[in-house]
């Protein structure tokens with residue numbers, strides 16, 4: 412291969428890698444505003460590269476470089492949480508999570524959703540405080556917590572969840588970690604969030620803390636004081652919510668989890684879910700659209 416052939420091949424590979432990286436970044440961003448920012452930033456970087464390589468305009472090139480540097484600094488401040496998460500995932504080798512293809516064992520089913528809603532509803536009625544972390548693909552590891560708790564490794568069930576939060580048991584303090592249809596551990600101490608310190612107690616701050624660090628995990632919170640149900644997702648707390656709203660949100664999130672990565676071909680499907688009400692249990696027929704189909 413001659414020198415020019417090598418240069419061209421290198422150039423092609425460079426462009427291909429850059430395109431691949433750009434597409435990967437775009438596929439990970441969901442929010443429209445973030446998408447615009449990212450698009451503008453990448454355009455600016457490409458423009459700076461083009462001027463530097465082909466235009467031979469040293470002054471213009473310097474000016475554009477200065478603008479790119481200023482934008483990089485602003486974005487680093489704006490996206491510090493996301494960048495920190497990215498480095499944590501890279502540093503701990505969670506490439507499957509980065510590429511948006513979480514391992515199959517995290518896939519929750521409609522049964523998991525029913526059991527979680529059922530347990531949360533009953534705990535709320537009895538004013539038992541609870542904190543349930545559901546890993547939907549963040550591949551949470553012991554080092555992600557302040558204390559990783561006691562290993563349980565048992566099949567998820569409503570009764571076991573209720574039992575773990577019974578006030579006279581040693582494991583009721585802290586959070587329970589759920590992955591797929593398994594309870595992994597109990598008594599887990601989560602990192603606290605700094606947002607809303609004056610508004611929330613530590614249980615709710617813990618739910619915000621873990622969900623703002625990992626975007627594919629959610630936290631169900633039951634307040635001991637008021638029995639209020641809440642759901643934390645991506646550092647935001649929705650509260651107060653009813654059992655049926657919790658079920659709706661879980662179905663949506665689990666549906667998104669199962670359709671992210673490899674898209675599934677499915678027609679509109681009707682699923683039955685058990686919904687816990689204050690006095691009775693009723694069966695709700697939920698017609699799910701293509702996006703939110705849960706594979707049992």
Ligand SMILES: Nc1ncnc2c1ncn2[C@@H]1O[C@H](COP(=O)(O)OP(=O)(O)OP(=O)(O)O)[C@@H](O)[C@H]1O
Pocket residue numbers: 540541542583584585586599600601602603611612613614615616617633634635636637
């Ligand atoms: N970092 C943490 N990780 C996991 N669980 C925690 C953490 N901090 C507190 N908790 C749980 O929250 C309980 C204390 O809740 P606290 O009253 O301070 O918060 P809260 O948000 O007001 O909750 P509640 O509405 O239930 O009173 C602790 O007993 C413990 O079980």
